[in-house]
Amino acid sequence: MHKKHPRPPQRIERKISAAASISMCVLTVLAQIATTFLLTLFLKEYSSYAYAVLELIGAVVAIRVYQRPGSPSYKLVWMCVLLVLPVAGMLLFCLWGGAQQAKRLSLKNIPPIPQRESQRMAGENNLSRLKRQTPVWGRLAAYLQKRGFWLYRDTNAKYFDDGAAFFDDLIDHLEQAETYVFLEYYILAEGQVWDRIFEVLKCRAAAGVEIHIIFDDFGNITRLSDETLQAIQNAGIEVEVFNPVHRYVNRVYFNYRDHRKIAVIDGRFAYTGGINVADEYANVIERFGHWKDSAVRLEGEGVWGFTVQFMQMWKMLGRELPNEDDYYRSRYEAPETTGFCQPFVDGPLNNPDNPAEEIYLQLIASARKMLYITTPYYAVEESMQKALCMAADGGVDVRLLVPAVPDKKYAYMVAETYWGELISHGVKIYRYTPGFLHAKSVLVDREVALVGSTNMDYRSFQLHYECGVLFYNMPVIEELLEDMDAIMEQSSLYTMEEWKKRSGLRRFFSSILRMFDIWL
Numbered sequence: 001m002h003k004k005h006p007r008p009p010q011r012i013e014r015k016i017s018a019a020a021s022i023s024m025c026v027l028t029v030l031a032q033i034a035t036t037f038l039l040t041l042f043l044k045e046y047s048s049y050a051y052a053v054l055e056l057i058g059a060v061v062a063i064r065v066y067q068r069p070g071s072p073s074y075k076l077v078w079m080c081v082l083l084v085l086p087v088a089g090m091l092l093f094c095l096w097g098g099a100q101q102a103k104r105l106s107l108k109n110i111p112p113i114p115q116r117e118s119q120r121m122a123g124e125n126n127l128s129r130l131k132r133q134t135p136v137w138g139r140l141a142a143y144l145q146k147r148g149f150w151l152y153r154d155t156n157a158k159y160f161d162d163g164a165a166f167f168d169d170l171i172d173h174l175e176q177a178e179t180y181v182f183l184e185y186y187i188l189a190e191g192q193v194w195d196r197i198f199e200v201l202k203c204r205a206a207a208g209v210e211i212h213i214i215f216d217d218f219g220n221i222t223r224l225s226d227e228t229l230q231a232i233q234n235a236g237i238e239v240e241v242f243n244p245v246h247r248y249v250n251r252v253y254f255n256y257r258d259h260r261k262i263a264v265i266d267g268r269f270a271y272t273g274g275i276n277v278a279d280e281y282a283n284v285i286e287r288f289g290h291w292k293d294s295a296v297r298l299e300g301e302g303v304w305g306f307t308v309q310f311m312q313m314w315k316m317l318g319r320e321l322p323n324e325d326d327y328y329r330s331r332y333e334a335p336e337t338t339g340f341c342q343p344f345v346d347g348p349l350n351n352p353d354n355p356a357e358e359i360y361l362q363l364i365a366s367a368r369k370m371l372y373i374t375t376p377y378y379a380v381e382e383s384m385q386k387a388l389c390m391a392a393d394g395g396v397d398v399r400l401l402v403p404a405v406p407d408k409k410y411a412y413m414v415a416e417t418y419w420g421e422l423i424s425h426g427v428k429i430y431r432y433t434p435g436f437l438h439a440k441s442v443l444v445d446r447e448v449a450l451v452g453s454t455n456m457d458y459r460s461f462q463l464h465y466e467c468g469v470l471f472y473n474m475p476v477i478e479e480l481l482e483d484m485d486a487i488m489e490q491s492s493l494y495t496m497e498e499w500k501k502r503s504g505l506r507r508f509f510s511s512i513l514r515m516f517d518i519w520l
Helices: 020-048 047-066 073-084 087-098 115-134 135-146 164-172 194-205 224-235 303-316 356-366 382-391 409-424 457-464 476-489 498-501 505-515
Strands: 154-162 181-186 210-216 237-243 260-265 269-273 291-292 295-300 340-346 368-372 397-403 428-432 435-436 441-444 448-454 466-472 491-494
Touching: 020 505, 047 087, 047 135, 047 237, 047 295, 047 382, 047 457, 073 087, 087 194, 115 135, 135 303, 135 356, 135 466, 154 476, 164 194, 164 269, 164 295, 164 457, 181 303, 194 210, 194 224, 210 224, 210 260, 224 237, 224 269, 224 397, 260 303, 269 303, 269 448, 269 466, 295 303, 303 466, 356 441, 356 448, 356 466, 368 476, 382 397, 397 409, 397 435, 397 476, 397 491, 397 498, 409 505, 428 435, 428 476, 476 491
Parallel strands: 181 210, 210 237, 291 435, 368 397, 397 428
Antiparallel strands: 154 295, 181 260, 260 269, 269 295, 340 466, 368 441, 428 491, 441 448, 448 466
C-alpha cells in the first residue's frame, strides 16, 4: 500500500457561477467584435492613411496565414476575413487566430515521460513482428511509435456497446483498486452514475488508495457544483480542473478542451472510448432519444500507454505524483494474447502535426474490402472527404454511421453538406433511428479497429485533447463489428433523394454554417 501524501483540503474555486461564466465569455467575445469593427469604421473615416497602412498589414497577415502549415479550411476562413475586412480581420486574428494560443494555456512544458529500456525493446520487437505480418499496418504503427505511442502485445480487450454495462464493469473494477486510480473525463456530471462511482472512490481513498481526477471545466460548468467538488476533495481525492473558463474570459482560449476519456486502475486495467461520466450515457435519463455509445477495457501491457498519458497531463497541469516510481512496478502478470494494441493521444500543442487526423486518413487509405465508421459529427477537411470517396470508388464497402437525433442541430446541418458527394461515390450513410449515436470508432477489413474519443470534425482534430486505441488483429475487432451490424439494423439508409429534397433555405444556412464550422 502506498504511503499517503495528503494535500491540504483546498476548494478549487471557479469564482463565478456557471451562468455568469458563460455570459461573461459571450459578452467578452461580442465586445471584442464590436470594438474591432468600431475601430475599423473610425480609422476609415477619420484616418485614411492609418487605415491604408493597416489594410496593407492585413494583406501581409493573410499571405502569412496561407504559407503556414495547418488546416486548409482554417486558413481559408481567416484569409477571407483578412482580405475582405483587412483591419477588423487582422485584429480578430490577433485575438483568436494566433498559432501560439494553445501554448498559452496554463500547461507546463513537460518532456514526454520516458519508456523503460525493457518497454522500448518490447515495442521495437512488436513493431518488427507486425511489419512482417501485415506491412501496411506496420507502417501505421511505426508512424505512431515514432511519436512516442508504443505498440503492445499481451493485452486483453473487452468491448462495451452500452453505457450501462460499461459503468457496471468500471465500478466493479474500482471496488477492487488496491494502489491507485486515474480518471480523466470531459464530463463528470452529478447524478445517479456519479453517486455510484463516488461512493466507491470514497471507500477506496479511505483504504489508502491514491486517486487522481482530471475533468474539463467547460464540460462541467453547469453539471458539477462547487459543493460536489469540495466533497470530492474532502474525501482525500486529488482533483485538477482543466482550463478553467473564468481564467480566459478575455480570450477565446476556452476552445481548447480536454475531451479525453481515460480510466486507469492499478496499472492493470484501463478504459477509453466515447463515454463520459453522466446519466444520459447509461440512459438513466433520456436526451436526444436512446444514447448509443461504446468503450473498451484493456488488461495487460497496453494499459501502460494510458497510464503514462494521464501522468503526462497531470504534470502539465502543475501537479506532482509522489509515488511515480511505483507505477512502473506492476504486480500482475500480463495475459498471453494474439494481436497488438496501440494507445495514443492528440492535442493542440502538437499542431500542425495531428496524429488522430492522420490515423483516420491512413485507415481510410489502407482499406481494401470494408471500412465502417461511427461518428456523431462529420465536418472534415477536403483530403479526408476525398479519401472516403476514392475508397468507395475503388470498391471498398464504405459505411458511415451517424445519429438520426442530433444533439446539435447546426452540426447535423453542416454534416449534411458533405453527404451528397459521399453518396454519389457509393458511400452508404446510416442514420441511427432510435436516437443519438455518440460512439467514435473505425473498423477496417476485420483486421484493424479504432475506439476512442475523437469526433470527425475540426474541433477534435485541431483544438481538443483526445485519446484512443488501435487494435491490430485482436478478437475485440469482431465484437466491434457485431455492434456496428446491430447499429445498422436499427438505422435507416440516407438516400440521394432525401439529400436533394432539403429546402433551399436549409441548404443556404447549412453552407454558411459549414464555412464557419471551425468557430462553432
